[in-house]
Amino acid sequence: MSNPHGTGADVTGRARVKMTVNGDPTDVTFGGHKTLLEVLREDLNLTGTKHGCELGECGACAVLVDGKPVLSCLMLAVEADGAKVTTVEGLADEARLHPLQEAFADCGAAQCGYCTPGFLVTAKALLDAKPKATRKEICEGLAGNLCRCTGYIQIFEAVETAAAKMAADGVKK
Amino acid sequence: MMRCPSFRYHAAKSVKEAASVLADEGPKAMLLAGGTDLVPNMKRRQHMPAVLVSLRKVKGLRGVKIAKDGSATIGACSTLADLALHPRLAKGWPGLSRAVSSIASPLIRAAATLGGNLCVDTRCNYYNQNHEWRESISFCMKAPGPHGTAIQEKTHGTCWVAPSSPRCWAVSSTDSGPMLMALGATVTLESKARGVREIPVSALYGDDGMAFLKKMPDELLTQVRVPAHAGAKSAYWKLRRRGSFDFPVMSVAAWVKLAPGGEVEDARVVLGAVTSRPLDCPEAAILLGRKLTDESIAEFAEKASAHARPLDNTDFQAAWRKKTARAFLAGALKEIRGDDKATLGVLAQRVMQGASCLG
Amino acid sequence: MVKRSGFREKWGKMPPGRGVGLACSTYLTGAGHPIYWNDLPHTGVQLQFDRSGAVVAFCGATDCGQGSDDVLAAMIAEVFGLTTNDIRLVTGDTGITPVDLGSYSSRVTLMMGNAAIQAAERAKALIAEAVSKKLEIPLDRLVFAGGRVFDASDPAKGLTWQDAVIQGEAMHGTLGSTGSYKPPAVPAKYKGGGVGPSPAYSFTAAVVEVEVDKDTCFLDVKKVWIAHDIGRVLNPVLARGQVEGSVYMGLGEALMEESAFRRLPANLSGALVHKQPSMLEYKSPTTLEMPEVDTIFIEDPDPNGPYGAKEVGQGPLLPMPPCVANAVYDAIGVRVDESPITPEKIAKAVWDKEHGREGRFGPKDFPVIEWPEASKVKTPAEGGDGTASNEKPRKSKLMASGFRLAPDSPGAKVEGVRS
Structure with a gap:
């Protein structure tokens, strides 16, 4: 496979990137037209990240790229070369759930669960940026994620619960 | 499931390299920055570039520099989230800060760039649909050109919004464009053929839903320069149904310089999302030398709102958007005058929402 | 509900542009008959x-x-x-x-x-x-x-x-x-009597407070109070999630969600096309549109429910559209009789009112329908047995072929329910 430009799709339509996914160095070859979402789900079997509207209108596919919450359905996978990607699978510490995951379960913040991975990673970025986020800040920070089941209130409460627990435990980012 | 068409990918390392690829590949190549507008368009087959030139690894296109003269130079690839959170922008140019923090959603602002928003494709609810939907009613005139690229060429399709119209009426949907126009900003364009040129933001746009950009396909928009605010005030009011996600369906960008006595020394007001380009309101001249009183504001809003002649191709009824333009024109000036948020009405409180903690 | 929300102190007494509305609803807890009637358990x-x-x-x-x-x-x-x-x-x-x-x-x-x-x-x-x-x-x-x-x-x-x-x-x-x-047999034996009966019904009352912008008629929902008769709460967290989710969906219906079609010009094709075929255009409320919700459960165990429980998943949605409509009326004095209740519709009704017409938007009357003769059924107190006195005897092709309707014996005896 020759590629004069180092990364990305060549004339054969295949592309190869090296990225860090949930802490693991990952070298993956894939159809060069794919989005990061498609590569995560189809080539790396990380199906926790959900395929929602495909057009940036719902937030279900959010992942962290270099710590920023972005929509993996709108990021071409070739663009992730060299990036640090965190998906919902990367939140738990081995068998120990992230405080956000625990709080989402306890507070009823997940019903059908389809939006949950997107909410979890966005909420993580939000608490990383603002560990003592107010209700208003949580509401504004999560305004790019749609939830059809909960009416959001229990999601806000879960983020607040997790924030309090993380503050009490001194959990690092 | 919608997938992108295939393309060749070129990750440029420098502006010069990117300009060289654009020159070599011709109009079948497109620039890729945040991708939040281009990728959906590719999935819907509105754009099918053979080559994508990525700006992600180009150095020097990000960040804000405030010069000694007080002007700000903003790299075109700065993300909207970074700009929304930039304290000096918020202080000196609150209208710009609010315009960028009102774009789409926090998740999109984390990836989308200022240059991308300035060049964002015009929108129309007959056009922003998937390939099959558009095909089923037969494609409108704003179809992909022969190479499926940046140059949209008029096909034999009709305009579904105004079927007898010879032109496309897709709506300018940039939030930063109207505000930067009102602030008197310029953009720097760079190409292999023409080198570097700096033009006012107002000269960036053409009044046509397809040929809406005066930037040539081989040019890169590299930076935006905003003149020193020098005490002038700015405000941005955006109409949309929801507080997040939605594109503007009418917006008012206002910039006013007041004399110590409160008389208007200079003013520029630009309407966004009412036609295919941000629309300057020359009626701002009637404010000159007058104080921002209820009467002068009402007179201005009444006259300037005549420019808002929206068509039925976005959210909200066109007639109501037009009526709302008057309220928004007045509201933005009242905010600049320093009116209390509470007196400006419930829609104003929505409009005046600031950046989220994610930018 | 009225007390908790301060409805009496607020209704008709709030500053211009602000108002409260109240609405009540009831909903079934499962249907008495499956779609295809048979004798099998549900x-x-x-x-x-x-x-x-x-x-x-x-x-x-x-x-x-x-x-x-x-x-x-x-x-x-x-x-x-x-x-x-x-x-x-x-x-x-x-x-x-x-x-x-x-x-x-x-x-x-x-x-x-x-x-x-x-x-x-x-x-x-x-x-x-x-x-x-x-x-x-x-x-x-x-x-x-x-x-x-x-x-x-x-x-x-x-x-x-x-x-x-x-x-x-x-x-x-x-x-x-x-x-x-299997739900208890339905006592109604007249034609149509098998449609809609349920083992238990939930009841909901809600109050909504809104603000309507005077210049643009833009509508903002400030707060929702909602009380739901659930029989018995089996899991407080999940039950509240069902109510808040219903409020959310109801507000979406009341404020913005619309499946609109438009016709292309006749000389082009005259086709009817969907106006909002994406999630960006079919608007669902975001976090920023969700108001505070005060949820109250009324626990009055239902004899047919497991430990007295009945539904909570859908009933709390129902009062939201009328509640918002009533609140808009209280806030600005006009009525919008169809959902979604958009600023355009409110503005049109306000304009009509200012020009001496009725401040009302939506269908003007109920469509004319040729109803058949009403069935006359005596109540149990009048000695009725569930049959209609004016109904002709029926025998459908299906029944002639040997298909049996559900027997009238009391079904679904549940053993040992402690309530």
Whole structure:
């Protein structure tokens, strides 16, 4: 496979990137037209990240790229070369759930669960940026994620619960 | 499931390299920055570039520099989230800060760039649909050109919004464009053929839903320069149904310089999302030398709102958007005058929402 | 509700542009008849016991986020005095579970819950018989609680749950049980009487406070108070989630969600095309549109519900559109009689009112419908038996071919429900 430009799709339509996914160095070859979402789900079997509207209108596919919450359905996978990607699978510490995951379960913040991975990673970025986020800040920070089941209130409460627990435990980012 | 068409990918390392690829590949190549507008368009087959030139690894296109003269130079690839959170922008140019923090959603602002928003494709609810939907009613005139690229060429399709119209009426949907126009900003364009040129933001746009950009396909928009605010005030009011996600369906960008006595020394007001380009309101001249009183504001809003002649191709009824333009024109000036948020009405409180903690 | 929201102090007394509205609604808890009438139960639960003490419940009910798995485990755990963590569930796979008709019509908690209780009570009887014999404790003194089976008059005397199951298996062989549920027969025997009856009905009352912008008629919902008669709350967190989710969906319907079509010009094709075929255009409220919600549960156990519980999944949605419409009227004095209640419609009604017409937007009258003659049915108090006095005898082709309607015998007797 020759590629004069180092990364990305060549004339054969295949592309190869090296990225860090949930802490693991990952070298993956894939159809060069794919989005990061498609590569995560189809080539790396990380199906926790959900395929929602495909057009940036719902937030279900959010992942962290270099710590920023972005929509993996709108990021071409070739663009992730060299990036640090965190998906919902990367939140738990081995068998120990992230405080956000625990709080989402306890507070009823997940019903059908389809939006949950997107909410979890966005909420993580939000608490990383603002560990003592107010209700208003949580509401504004999560305004790019749609939830059809909960009416959001229990999601806000879960983020607040997790924030309090993380503050009490001194959990690092 | 919608997938992108295939393309060749070129990750440029420098502006010069990117300009060289654009020159070599011709109009079948497109620039890729945040991708939040281009990728959906590719999935819907509105754009099918053979080559994508990525700006992600180009150095020097990000960040804000405030010069000694007080002007700000903003790299075109700065993300909207970074700009929304930039304290000096918020202080000196609150209208710009609010315009960028009102774009789409926090998740999109984390990836989308200022240059991308300035060049964002015009929108129309007959056009922003998937390939099959558009095909089923037969494609409108704003179809992909022969190479499926940046140059949209008029096909034999009709305009579904105004079927007898010879032109496309897709709506300018940039939030930063109207505000930067009102602030008197310029953009720097760079190409292999023409080198570097700096033009006012107002000269960036053409009044046509397809040929809406005066930037040539081989040019890169590299930076935006905003003149020193020098005490002038700015405000941005955006109409949309929801507080997040939605594109503007009418917006008012206002910039006013007041004399110590409160008389208007200079003013520029630009309407966004009412036609295919941000629309300057020359009626701002009637404010000159007058104080921002209820009467002068009402007179201005009444006259300037005549420019808002929206068509039925976005959210909200066109007639109501037009009526709302008057309220928004007045509201933005009242905010600049320093009116209390509470007196400006419930829609104003929505409009005046600031950046989220994610930018 | 009125008290909690301060409705009387607010209605008609708030500053211009602000107002409150009130609306009430009722909803069914599952339908009395399945879509294709037959004699079969609407749901079934099968339990399997292991000498390790493990309890596995099989049921076709599908948890799509509403929490039916939690209800299933809770019903069984309650009967055996266990916790929900002690019950393993196999649900939704109709290849290996008894049939449940599905997650619709707000029916699962009531129907599956009753079936689960029936299955658990049947198994409990088998285990109780074995423990009673082994420990020589009279059956009526046996208590299943706290993971043990013991003598009510001497709590120290008893067995752990696992040992009790072992005794049951030793006496009866491999332990298993089934339960099922069919709603009580519908008393109405007249034509159309089988449509809509339910084993239980929920009731909801809501108050909404809104603000309408005077210049643009833009509508903002400030707060929602909602009270729901749920019979009994089985899981407070999940039940509240159902109410808040319903409020959210109801507000979406009331404020912005619309499936609109438009016709292309006749000289081009005249086709009818969907105006909002994407999630960006079919607007659902975001976090920023969701108001504060004050949720109150009214617990009045229903005799037909499992431990008195009835539906919560859909009923709380219903009062939202009329509530918002009433609040808009209180705020700005005009009525919008169709959803969504958009600023454009409010503005049109305001304009009409200012120009001497009625301040009202929406359909002007109810469509003319040729109704057939009404059925005349005497009430039970008048000695009626559910038949209509003016109805001609019917015999459908289906019945002539030997198909039987559900018998009128009282169905779905649930054994041992404690309420």
